Amino acid sequence: MSIAERTVDTTAEPPVSTAAAPPAGRWGKILGWLFVVVLLVGIALTAMRFVATAPPLxxxxxxxxxxxxxxxxxxxxxxxxxxxxxxxxxxxxxxxxxxxxxxxxxxxxxxxxxxxxxxxxxxxxxxxxxxxxxxxxxxxxxxxxxxxxxxxxxxxxxxxxxxxxxxxxxxxxxxxxxxxxxxxxxxxxxxxxxxxxxxxxxxxxxxxxxxxxxxxxxxxxxxxxxxxxxxxxxxxxxxxxxxxGDHTADDADTLGSLTPDWVTPALVLLAIAGLTAIAWRGRRFGPLVAESLPVTVRASETMHGRARLTAKAADAGHAATEIRTGTVLRLARRLGLSSRATAQEVADAAADRLRVPRGSLYELLAGPLPQNDPDLIALARGLADLEAAVETTARTERNDQ
Missing domain, CATH: 3.40.50 (Rossmann fold)
Structure with a gap:
């Protein structure tokens, strides 16, 4: 099966770049931070007022x-x-x-x-x-x-x-x-x-x-x-x-004098481990790359990406739906049906072409979805055999003519 390529029309007016546009919600964040700053300033002024009105010693x-x-x-x-x-x-x-x-x-x-x-x-x-x-x-x-x-x-x-x-x-x-x-x-x-x-x-x-x-x-x-x-x-x-004055007080206990000796080395070790983890697993953002528009995007890139996501999620039902959709579209085109033809209509047309009873292909094109990988492989093979049989029949008819 050949893979089609999807190309953006280079004659169309290039879209306006949004690289310099402010991100969504930016003004909301700015107003939020401004409110926080005003609130802190208000608290500080209130505290200064109470301090200023307190009786001096x-x-x-x-x-x-x-x-x-x-x-x-x-x-x-x-x-x-x-x-x-x-x-x-x-x-x-x-x-x-x-x-x-x-x-x-x-x-x-x-x-x-x-x-x-x-x-x-x-x-x-x-x-x-x-x-x-x-x-x-x-x-x-x-x-x-x-x-x-x-x-x-x-x-x-x-x-x-x-x-x-x-x-x-x-x-x-x-x-x-x-x-x-x-x-x-x-x-x-x-x-x-x-x-x-x-x-x-x-x-x-x-x-x-x-x-x-x-x-x-x-x-x-x-x-x-x-x-x-x-x-x-x-x-x-x-x-x-x-x-x-001549009053001398004993040195007050500090946080360092009250903590055990092992606490400081443990904190230093944890800090080093945290910085190491950040350097090891932290996301590294490189400089922004300017890309000229419009661009050509290969259909295979999207197909392979979606396939990897489906495989990673182990979603047999979703994969079966995608395979059936592609099979129904190709069979409809081969059988001269509309691209909007339903799976039942394609199944009936394919049964007539193959000279098998109507309804025998319903389960293959529109039946229950598989729940595991073996059932998914069996369904994919059945759909591939159906497409091959319809293609063989079409070639035989052309040769007879």
């Missing part, structure tokens, strides 16, 4: 800061009451200006070590902490954290300079230890202000919100601040910073 209850979290208003109120307020930022300056009639005021001095904090407490006649941490509770031994919460609290203690303070809305409450006076108490005995009962040398209060510029004028906050800080004519307000 060095501005929390800082007497020189006028933002809502600072304590400049409290410092000015003390000065109006005749109290000298000096702000110091280093321990050297603090020790040089510390006197017996001085109240040392500070928030939790997180940059300082425990020994430095204890040294300050020993050298100061009167110390007021405006914020409280677990470390300060441990170092001063004035109390323990309490889970109790109340909306408002009254004095509840017999300290004279606090007796005229009205209600406050405490931020945190603490359980006073033995030898500690608790003021502004809750029904269970928890207190917002802890004062050393013996000499009243150390006072603890969580006043980050109470004494801030934003809320100093609310409830009895200002009166409480004046009572705690105005008992001496001089306030030495210590604002510690990182440079003045």
């Amino acid at each position: 060095d501005g929390t209850l800082n007497p020189d800061v006028s933002n809502p979290y600072g304590a400049q208003a409290l410092a000015e109120v003390l000065r109006q009451q005749g109290v000298t307020v000096d702000v110091v930022r280093t321990r050297d300056e603090l020790y040089n200006r510390l006197r017996d009639d001085t109240t040392l005021v500070m928030t939790d001095p997180y940059p300082l070590s425990d020994d430095s904090v204890v040294s300050l407490l020993n050298d100061s006649e009167r110390t007021v902490f405006l914020s409280v941490s677990s470390r300060l509770l441990r170092l001063t031994a004035l109390g323990e954290p309490s889970q109790t919460q109340v909306d408002t609290a009254e004095v509840g203690c017999e300290i004279e300079y606090l007796s005229r303070v009205g209600e406050i809305a405490p931020e945190r409450l603490f359980t006073p230890s033995a030898g500690t006076t608790g003021c502004f108490t809750a029904p269970d005995g928890s207190a917002a202000v802890l004062v050393d009962s013996s000499l009243e040398r150390v006072t603890l209060v969580e006043g980050t919100r109470l004494f801030s510029n934003a809320q100093l004028a609310e409830n009895g906050n200002a009166a409480l601040a004046l009572g705690l800080l105005g008992q001496t004519g001089h306030v030495l307000w210590y604002v510690p910073n990182i440079d003045d």
Whole structure:
């Protein structure tokens, strides 16, 4: 059987090349990526906004800061009451200006070590902490954290300079230890202000919100601040910073120190194996090849390609359908029938030509499809024999004429 060749008409107008046209869905991908970028930028701006509005550590209850979290208003109120307020930022300056009639005021001095904090407490006649941490509770031994919460609290203690303070809305409450006076108490005995009962040398209060510029004028906050800080004519307000600190922490555990020794070599080996697999099995795309249009495509290329695909899929039924279709077309042309003739019509015409009963060729041309390779081979041989018989009959008739 000869194989026909299919040739594209070279006289026709060449089609327009689509090599430079954008692929389908390209604009959709561009818009999708643009949406992702806009979303990430929006998230970043939102995060920056929250960071920008967070209270700075060095501005929390800082007497020189006028933002809502600072304590400049409290410092000015003390000065109006005749109290000298000096702000110091280093321990050297603090020790040089510390006197017996001085109240040392500070928030939790997180940059300082425990020994430095204890040294300050020993050298100061009167110390007021405006914020409280677990470390300060441990170092001063004035109390323990309490889970109790109340909306408002009254004095509840017999300290004279606090007796005229009205209600406050405490931020945190603490359980006073033995030898500690608790003021502004809750029904269970928890207190917002802890004062050393013996000499009243150390006072603890969580006043980050109470004494801030934003809320100093609310409830009895200002009166409480004046009572705690105005008992001496001089306030030495210590604002510690990182440079003045001497707190040294142990080196934190890193991911490398926590993982076993064999993990790193295993990860390196897996990475090498992955790169090797990519280089071995990865698809290699060469440069684009420009091909002039129109081109001539051989029919055998398509036929062989489809045959290989059918063989690889082991689809006997599909192969049988293709063989029958080709046989029916060739028999119809040989028997003078239309190219649209059905398999039954071709079977009847072939039976008449071969002088066999009609219906005897139906199963061969239009019967059930084979399900395995042996049946497919048998069907192909039967169709080839049928075509040979019809061709022989046609030649005999021509010779007789």
